Every structure is written in C-alpha cells, then in structure tokens.
Amino acid sequence: MATLTALLDGFSLTGTVDSEEFLPIREVSRLTGVNPVTLRAWERRYGLIQPTRTESGHRLYSKADVDTVHRVLDWIERGVAVSKVGKILARDDQQAAAVRVVAQESGSHEWGEWQSQLWQAISAFDDRQLCRLYGQIFAAYPITVVFQDILMPLWHQLSRHQGQFGQASEWLFFDAFLSSRAIQRLQLAAASAAPRVLLAAMPGECRSLELLVAGVLLGSEELTAQVLGMGQPFDELTLVCEKTRPRALVVFSNHSPTHDLSRRLNRLAMTLECPLLLAGDASDLAQEALAGSSIGCLGNDARLMQQRLWRFLSGTLDT
Numbered sequence: 001m002a003t004l005t006a007l008l009d010g011f012s013l014t015g016t017v018d019s020e021e022f023l024p025i026r027e028v029s030r031l032t033g034v035n036p037v038t039l040r041a042w043e044r045r046y047g048l049i050q051p052t053r054t055e056s057g058h059r060l061y062s063k064a065d066v067d068t069v070h071r072v073l074d075w076i077e078r079g080v081a082v083s084k085v086g087k088i089l090a091r092d093d094q095q096a097a098a099v100r101v102v103a104q105e106s107g108s109h110e111w112g113e114w115q116s117q118l119w120q121a122i123s124a125f126d127d128r129q130l131c132r133l134y135g136q137i138f139a140a141y142p143i144t145v146v147f148q149d150i151l152m153p154l155w156h157q158l159s160r161h162q163g164q165f166g167q168a169s170e171w172l173f174f175d176a177f178l179s180s181r182a183i184q185r186l187q188l189a190a191a192s193a194a195p196r197v198l199l200a201a202m203p204g205e206c207r208s209l210e211l212l213v214a215g216v217l218l219g220s221e222e223l224t225a226q227v228l229g230m231g232q233p234f235d236e237l238t239l240v241c242e243k244t245r246p247r248a249l250v251v252f253s254n255h256s257p258t259h260d261l262s263r264r265l266n267r268l269a270m271t272l273e274c275p276l277l278l279a280g281d282a283s284d285l286a287q288e289a290l291a292g293s294s295i296g297c298l299g300n301d302a303r304l305m306q307q308r309l310w311r312f313l314s315g316t317l318d319t
Contacts, residue, residue, distance in 0.1 A: 051065055125173055137151075190224060202234070
C-alpha cells in the first residue's frame with residue numbers, strides 16, 4: 001500500500017517537489033481517475049498543469065502535478081466550471097505563498113514536521129499519540145495557525161488521496177478525531193455569557209468538519225459561534241433566528257455559488273432581524289454578485305473571518 005509518507009516525500013504540503021520522481025501520463029490517470037485525453041485538454045486549454053517533456057515529447061508529471069489534478073477535481077466536484085478553476089488555484093497558491101512567508105518570518109518551519117508526526121500517528125491509528133501531539137501543537141501556536149496551517153491542510157491532503165487500500169480509513173480516523181476536538185471547543189465556548197452568532201451550512205455545500213472549524217475560528221472571548229447541525233433547512237433559518245436572537249447569522253459554503261445564491265440570500269436577509277453574512281470559499285467567489293447588498297462576505301481565511309465579522313457588526317465593513 002502506498003502511504004501518505006511516500007506522497008509527502010514527493011511533495012510537501014507547502015509544494016516542495018522531488019525532482020527525481022516523475023510519472024508518465026498513464027500512471028497519473030490511474031492515480032487520479034482522469035483519462036489522458038482530459039489531462040492533455042486541461043494542459044492545452046486551461047494551463048492547469050504544466051508537465052515536463054522528454055526529448056521525444058512524452059509528458060512527465062511530478063507529484064505536485066498529481067496534487068494539482070486532485071485540487072482541480074475537488075473544485076469541479078464543488079460545482080466550479082473547469083474554465084474557472086485556474087483563477088481559484090492561482091488565488092490559493094498566492095495565499096499559500098503568503099503563509100510560507102509568515103512561517104519563515106515567525107520561525108514556524110516546524111509546521112511540516114508536526115504534520116509528519118501527526119501522519120505517523122494517523123497511519124498507526126494511534127489515538128493516544130494523536131491526542132498528545134494535538135495538545136503539544138496547541139501549546140506552541142495560536143488557534144488560527146493550528147487549524148488553518150497545520151491540521152486542516154493535512155486533513156485536505158488525506159481527503160484527496162483515498163484511492164488505495166487503507167487510505168479512506170486513515171482519513172476517517174483523523175476526521176473523527178478533529179471533529180470531536182472541535183465540538184469540545186464549541187461546547188466550552190457555549191458556556192460563556194458572550195453574545196452569539198449563528199453558523200449554518202448551505203445544504204450540501206460543505207463537510208461537517210469544515211463547518212465546525214469555521215465555528216471555532218469565528219469565536220472569541222467577546223463573541224461565540226453556535227453551529228447549527230448539518231442538514232439545517234435553509235427556509236427555517238428565520239425561525240431559528242427568531243427564537244435565539246443572535247448578533248448575526250453566518251451562512252457557510254465551500255461550493256461554487258449557484259445562479260440563485262444571491263437571490264436566496266437576499267430573500268433570507270429581508271426576513272431577519274439580524275445581519276446576514278456569507279463565509280467559506282463561496283463568499284470569495286460570490287463577492288461580485290453580492291456587491292451593494294446588505295450581505296457581508298467573510299471569506300475563508302481564519303485570520304480575516306473574525307476581523308471582518310467584528311467590523312461588520314460595528315458598521316465599519318463595507319458590503
């Protein structure tokens with residue numbers, strides 16, 4: 001069984017490539033499920049991947065190229081047209097580069113080492129060691145770094161590589177562990193007397209852990225997030241807000257915005273007595289459609305979401 005250790009040897013979570021390991025197109029097709037014709041089309045039409053060429057013209061793909069194919073598939077599964085994926089990948093790469101600069105300036109080159117140790121515990125299904133590492137990481141870094149720069153990148157990496165025997169079990173093991181820890185943090189925050197915002201997922205447009213982590217990252221000592229369950233009916237959010245009277249309602253989505261998203265959100269906003277905000281990748285993609293409306297876009301960056309939420313509630317964030 002090919003393990004994630006081997007994958008991480010070829011390309012790290014920050015994009016380092018082992019120049020000696022290249023794969024032919026048929027192997028990339030086998031690993032990703034994307035046929036060679038499509039891979040060549042993604043290269044020629046959209047520039048999504050740029051394999052190297054042998055002297056005879058044969059394509060060779062690095063492990064980073066394979067990761068890019070998985071990222072493209074992830075966005076297509078979220079409903080984004082392949083013609084638009086390139087801009088999103090470029091944005092994500094720019095953000096990743098900024099994170100690397102922050103890591104270098106803050107001396108946080110240990111992130112990859114922590115991820116390697118986490119992976120060893122995950123591959124052994126060692127919950128005790130995973131718990132110890134989790135505690136050590138939280139003792140060393142602020143919560144935004146822990147989730148956004150260490151834990152969730154590894155979770156995403158594992159979710160993209162489930163094609164071989166055992167890998168799905170490893171991802172589920174890590175997903176269950178992180179979900180339980182995120183729920184614990186939300187439960188502790190719920191005991192606070194601080195004002196609350198409600199956080200709800202657009203039905204079918206994110207995974208449970210992504211919603212839980214967003215709730216953890218939105219919260220602070222002055223404001224807590226109450227996360228509604230997955231499957232919360234969109235048309236009943238007004239009722240929930242009437243009963244709970246939150247400071248704001250935040251709708252979370254990592255899916256490509258549908259044509260009627262702005263219409264649905266604006267209709268919802270008209271029925272609420274509290275502000276309505278959109279968070280997640282969808283909020284970055286929907287900014288133009290929501291420009292000029294009463295709905296604020298928080299994005300999906302942990303360092304910005306909380307700041308934008310406070311600015312919006314204080315009336316200093318222009319929608």
